[in-house]
Amino acid sequence: EPEVTQTPSHQVTQMGQEVILRCVPISNHLYFYWYRQILGQKVEFLVSFYNNEISEKSEIFDDQFSVERPDGSNFTLKIRSTKLEDSAMYFCASRDSTNTGELFFGEGSRLTVL
């Protein structure tokens, strides 16, 4: 069964460093998302991406965050200058063009900022 894959599974970084989280969505999907879950909190929407541009973003997704689809398969989330509060599990998700709203999630990348 096709799946969304994410790398790395866990990254530890120093505060102020840049981090890039990578995702390979399901191949025929056209809509891509990043969500995050801070430990003990809800899963939160960060950003949606379609046709090489951001469709929607949350208040959390400020100027330190960016997303990119650098080639036909990868979808990346960059955090420019990490803060302690960026420590979370980051989930990539994708969906096809049918109007069901069903998202397929990756296994997540755990980011720990020290």
Added chain:
Amino acid sequence: DQQVKQNSPSLSVQEGRISILNCDYTNSMFDYFLWYKKYPAEGPTFLISISSIKDKNEDGRFTVFLNKSAKHLSLHIVPSQPGDSAVYFCAASRTDSWGKLQFGAGTQVVVTP
């Protein structure tokens, strides 16, 4: 943000019995609802969804009920199996914003033999 609430953090049920998970929402603009299941160290996995034009949707052992007037939905799992032990998330969205999901806090279900 309390737009989607799952008030029971945990539920313990015997194998073979029914599991009932509840979810409430406050935003009347939500018109599509989903349930996801999550095992430790994995991403959420889609289970079942329901549009606001329906009040029930069934898929095998899983049935979702929607009460729009009460802004309440529930997930029934019958019969419960040990493999159902996981965290279950309710999520809500708007059909003019597919994929932007508002999640509840989750309910940890433990199915005991």
